[in-house]
Amino acid sequence: xxxxxxxxxxxxxxxxxxxxxxxxxxxxxxxxxxxxxxxxxxxxxxxxxxxxxxxxxxxxxxxxxxxxxxxxxxxxxxxxxxxxxxxxxxxxxxxxxxxxxxxxxxxxxxxxxxxxxxxxxxxxxxxxxxxxxxxxxxxxxxxxxxxxxxxxxxxxxxxxxxxxxxxxxxxxxxxxxxxxxxxxxxxxxxxxxxxxxxxxxxxxxxxxxxxxxxxxxxxxxxxxxxxxxxxxxxxxxxxxxxxxxxxxxxxxxxxxxxxxxxxxxxxxxxxxxxxxxxxxxxxxxxxxxxxxxxxxxxxxxxxxxxxxxxxxxxxxxxxxxxxxxxxxxxxxxxxxxxxxxxxxxxxxxxxxxxxxxxxxx
Numbered sequence: 001x002x003x004x005x006x007x008x009x010x011x012x013x014x015x016x017x018x019x020x021x022x023x024x025x026x027x028x029x030x031x032x033x034x035x036x037x038x039x040x041x042x043x044x045x046x047x048x049x050x051x052x053x054x055x056x057x058x059x060x061x062x063x064x065x066x067x068x069x070x071x072x073x074x075x076x077x078x079x080x081x082x083x084x085x086x087x088x089x090x091x092x093x094x095x096x097x098x099x100x101x102x103x104x105x106x107x108x109x110x111x112x113x114x115x116x117x118x119x120x121x122x123x124x125x126x127x128x129x130x131x132x133x134x135x136x137x138x139x140x141x142x143x144x145x146x147x148x149x150x151x152x153x154x155x156x157x158x159x160x161x162x163x164x165x166x167x168x169x170x171x172x173x174x175x176x177x178x179x180x181x182x183x184x185x186x187x188x189x190x191x192x193x194x195x196x197x198x199x200x201x202x203x204x205x206x207x208x209x210x211x212x213x214x215x216x217x218x219x220x221x222x223x224x225x226x227x228x229x230x231x232x233x234x235x236x237x238x239x240x241x242x243x244x245x246x247x248x249x250x251x252x253x254x255x256x257x258x259x260x261x262x263x264x265x266x267x268x269x270x271x272x273x274x275x276x277x278x279x280x281x282x283x284x285x286x287x288x289x290x291x292x293x294x295x296x297x298x299x300x301x302x303x304x305x306x307x308x309x310x311x312x313x314x315x316x317x318x319x320x321x322x323x324x325x326x327x328x329x330x331x332x333x334x335x336x337x338x339x340x341x342x343x344x345x346x347x348x349x350x351x352x353x354x355x356x357x358x359x360x361x
Contacts, residue, residue, distance in 0.1 A: 054209040056206070067100050067102060072095045072179070073164065076187050077091040078091075078197075080145075081160075086147060088146060093139055094166065102175070110165065122140065154360040156297070157357065159230065164227045165224055166224065169222070172206055181202055196234055205224045252273070253308070257316075261320075261323050261334045304352050
């Protein structure tokens with residue numbers, strides 16, 4: 001008789017867990033449904049904005065009624081070119097010549113400046129000068145930090161542009177900026193460490209913001225002049241600091257193929273050491289630039305180097321598994337095959353690397 005209650009308690013235990021599981025499932029479904037309802041209520045009050053995008057286009061034929069303003073730039077100094085923050089500092093002079101009573105220097109903007117509070121602007125003259133032809137002239141000394149996206153695809157043989165965008169806050173139908181191609185330039189002593197300065201390019205543009213900023217009378221187009229200082233990275237960095245160490249490591253790897261196939265331990269250790277050294281060299285060679293998602297030129301060169309080292313490894317492993325030290329003829333055959341592999345690897349590395357370098361120069 002005492003065993004009967006014990007049997008009933010065991011039979012009720014699974015029922016309890018069944019009800020508990022059912023309760024948890026129902027509660028979970030209700031929580032999910034309530035969450036979806038809340039999100040739907042939130043989304044009901046959200047209004048999506050139209051995808052408006054601004055763009056810079058060539059000036060073309062300016063409005064005949066617009067006031068022409070000639071804008072010039074003379075660069076004195078460029079420094080602190082920071083690839084990580086994509087900024088640079090510039091010191092120079094900006095001048096304007098125009099006709100009419102409207103002073104465009106009062107509505108002058110540098111659209112790619114990073115720190116507006118850090119931009120130093122000092123007019124050379126208290127009031128604009130009146131030239132012999134009746135036009136007005138004003139010059140301004142500027143010094144500040146500017147934003148510049150850098151394309152590192154061809155690093156370390158990359159070419160960059162330091163762009164300065166000068167814009168007028170009046171609409172393009174009122175004021176049009178034109179570059180002073182005769183007097184603009186840069187100082188002969190201008191230097192950027194690690195870079196060769198090749199030229200200064202100028203281009204008149206129309207900046208179409210794609211919006212009227214809420215003002216129905218605002219067409220959203222403004223006149224802009226783009227000054228671009230062309231920079232080319234010095235090739236000494238590529239030749240002596242990046243390629244020379246890699247070539248030395250690869251020669252150490254290739255020397256293993258010149259040793260006798262009977263020297264198994266030495267031949268195996270040499271490409272292994274070369275592989276580890278190449279990994280550290282690659283990391284050191286890319287420390288000067290920020291991490292990017294795509295492969296740069298130096299990454300591609302190292303990829304070819306890894307392939308060469310793997311081929312050497314494969315050749316040595318094949319020799320180690322098929323060698324018979326007692327068969328002198330077989331050993332000589334392996335040596336000839338190793339020499340052929342060496343010539344093919346060197347030729348392939350030179351041709352592939354040379355083609356990649358030539359394509360970016």
